[in-house]
Amino acid sequence: MRKVQAAGKNIDILFDEATISDRVLTMAQEIKKAGMSSLLVVSILKGSFIFAADLLRALHNAGLDPEVEFISLSSYGTGTKSSGEIRIVRDIESNVTGRSVLLLDDILESGRTLAFAKDLLIARGAAEVKACVLLDKRDKRVVDVDADFVGFECPDQFVVGYGMDMAHAFRQLPFVGVIAG
Ligand code: IMP
Ligand code: MG
Numbered sequence: 001m002r003k004v005q006a007a008g009k010n011i012d013i014l015f016d017e018a019t020i021s022d023r024v025l026t027m028a029q030e031i032k033k034a035g036m037s038s039l040l041v042v043s044i045l046k047g048s049f050i051f052a053a054d055l056l057r058a059l060h061n062a063g064l065d066p067e068v069e070f071i072s073l074s075s076y077g078t079g080t081k082s083s084g085e086i087r088i089v090r091d092i093e094s095n096v097t098g099r100s101v102l103l104l105d106d107i108l109e110s111g112r113t114l115a116f117a118k119d120l121l122i123a124r125g126a127a128e129v130k131a132c133v134l135l136d137k138r139d140k141r142v143v144d145v146d147a148d149f150v151g152f153e154c155p156d157q158f159v160v161g162y163g164m165d166m167a168h169a170f171r172q173l174p175f176v177g178v179i180a181g
Pocket of ligand 2: 044045046047048
């Protein structure tokens with residue numbers, strides 16, 4: 001396994017840049033094939049910002065014209081364990097009534113964040129809400145929710161990089177990795 005130094009830590013690379021980039025292109029094709037019309041992409045911040053930036057450009061290259069919104073949700077403090085309670089830190093501005101919404105998140109773990117976001121948009125009148133996540137930690141699910149599009153199955157380890165942080169660090173890494181020490 002390749003190791004890299006960042007912020008004074010050794011990081012084991014789990015999914016490298018080229019692997020992520022290939023998968024993101026394929027996911028854009030999968031989303032196109034699903035035939036969502038007048039698509040509104042809602043990126044769940046902060047963790048999904050790099051994934052969103054790459055996937056949105058891949059969606060354009062696949063011939064789609066998504067609109068983009070951001071919602072900032074918080075479930076974690078600065079640690080690596082979820083508090084279990086989801087808060088809206090910053091809301092979207094668009095009216096979602098009648099829209100086909102594609103929620104983007106970095107990781108699906110307990111499912112609380114995604115279930116909260118889905119319920120919120122459905123309650124606001126979205127016609128359809130699908131979800132797309134880069135990583136799925138399937139074994140950690142607490143709430144019964146699944147993503148329609150999944151980049152990679154993720155082992156039960158705390159991962160960082162490609163937008164994902166530990167205590168606000170490591171979001172800038174162009175790959176997904178695990179802190180080795
Ligand atoms: P859930 O609500 O438990 O499904 O957790 C989803 C959120 O927790 C994601 O949006 C991530 O921001 C965060 N998260 C879960 N696992 C990890 C991890 O391994 N590294 C960094 N963030 C994580
Ligand atoms: Mg997140």
